Amino acid sequence: MALLLTGAAYWGLAYATPRTHFGQLLGLFAVAGAAYAWLLHTRLPLRWGLGAALVFRLLWLPATPALSNxxxxxxxxxxxxxxxxxxxxxxxxxxxxxxxxxxxxxxxxxxxxxxxxxxxxxxxxxxxxxxxxxxxxxxxxxxxxxxxxxMVVRGALLLADAGAAALLLWLLPLAGWPARRALAYLLHPLAVVEVMGNVHMEGAVVFFLLLTGALLARRRAGWPPGAGPGRGHQAAAAAGAAAAGPAAGAAALSLVFGGAGGQPRAAVSPLSFVGFTAAHRPQPGLVFPKF
Incomplete structure (x- = not known):
């Protein structure tokens, strides 16, 4: 029942709620939030939760955002x-x-x-x-x-959320937590509405931060050289986070290039600054060489 209520609330938000109808907006968010809390409380099976997270996102695919312009x-x-x-x-x-x-x-x-x-x-x-x-x-x-x-932008964000789900399912057990905790993010109404509904890029930021965490976990686990992602992949993850969002980029660079014991190396400060600047101040020459 909670899954049906959530789906109905998202359909109403996606296709039947003008931005100015605050009461309706608040009511549907309240339904989605209450259903979300109930789903987590009742310990929804992980497979059901992952399937529901996918369906809730696909529901928005052809919608025109009504809550953000x-x-x-x-x-x-x-x-x-x-x-x-x-x-x-x-x-x-x-x-x-x-x-x-x-x-x-x-x-x-x-x-x-x-x-x-x-x-x-x-x-x-x-x-x-x-x-x-x-x-x-x-x-x-x-x-x-x-x-x-x-639909193209949402397709990319859907892939980012799928990547975030996979990383959460790997990282949580590694940290001693049940994989089911991934549903706390994947089913959260704001994660669904703001990313898939309003096509905001924070979903990509979450993916790159989780990827950075996975690469950091790989290094701290002491995997032998050549096993798992290398430093090139670490740099790519940091660069991706930097380009997707400024705060994410600075944090990712600090994590990826940190020294022993979590203390940043001397290079972290300039690298973080470069990553932050590349995200916060557009640099046309990086993507548009002729400018």
């Missing part, structure tokens, strides 16, 4: 990237107010449609390079379809 900016940036333009160079208003020399290469009809829907048309993009690459790929695949764009 950030996705319009995601699509705006993606359209620029897919047409070879730097999404960090100008604000949306500046871009359409000017007459660019290569205006023929701009998807002007789509951009003009999106401009009044943006919540920050006078601000530069704040989304880091990994996000921009994903938005660009989604816009290239579906240049005129908002639903198609959202």
């Amino acid at each position: 950030d996705f319009y900016r995601f699509r705006w940036d993606g359209l620029l990237v897919s047409h070879g333009h730097n999404p960090f160079a100008k604000t949306p208003r500046q871009l359409l107010a000017a007459t660019p020399t290569d205006s023929a290469a701009l998807p002007l009809p789509e951009l003009r449609h999106l401009l009044p829907l943006l919540n920050s048309p006078a601000y530069f993009s704040v989304y880091p390079p990994v996000c921009q690459a994903l938005y660009g790929a989604a816009a290239r695949a579906f240049p005129t379809s908002q639903t198609g764009f959202l």
Whole structure:
């Protein structure tokens, strides 16, 4: 019954709750939260919980986010990237107010449609390079379809959540906790609604942080050289976390490159700063060399 109530609450949030209907929004979140607490209290079998977590996420796949309008900016940036333009160079208003020399290469009809829907048309993009690459790929695949764009982004976030689930199922028993505790994250209403519902990239940050934890656990377990992921994979995980989110990147770099006893090496400070800066301040040259 709790699973059915949760599914009904998510369907209502995804397809029948305008952002301005606060009472309905609060009520459906309350139902989802109460059902979540009940599912954890009744010790839902792990397989059932993993299946429910997948179904709850798939339910949002074709939905248009009603609780956040950030996705319009995601699509705006993606359209620029897919047409070879730097999404960090100008604000949306500046871009359409000017007459660019290569205006023929701009998807002007789509951009003009999106401009009044943006919540920050006078601000530069704040989304880091990994996000921009994903938005660009989604816009290239579906240049005129908002639903198609959202499905590509959600597909990537679904893969990130699947990776997070796999890492949790490995890390928790390693730490002496039951694998079932993974459901505390995977079934949490905010993790479902904010990541799959509102297409926010925190799901990718969680995956990269867990991957960093797995790599750190591998090193502390004293696996022989060549067994398991190597330092190149550690650096890749740290870089991924840095590009996905600033705080995640700084934390990941500190963990991956820490010295004995958890004390950071001398190199951690500059590495963490570089990772934080790459995520917090967009660096167009890292992803868009011609700029």
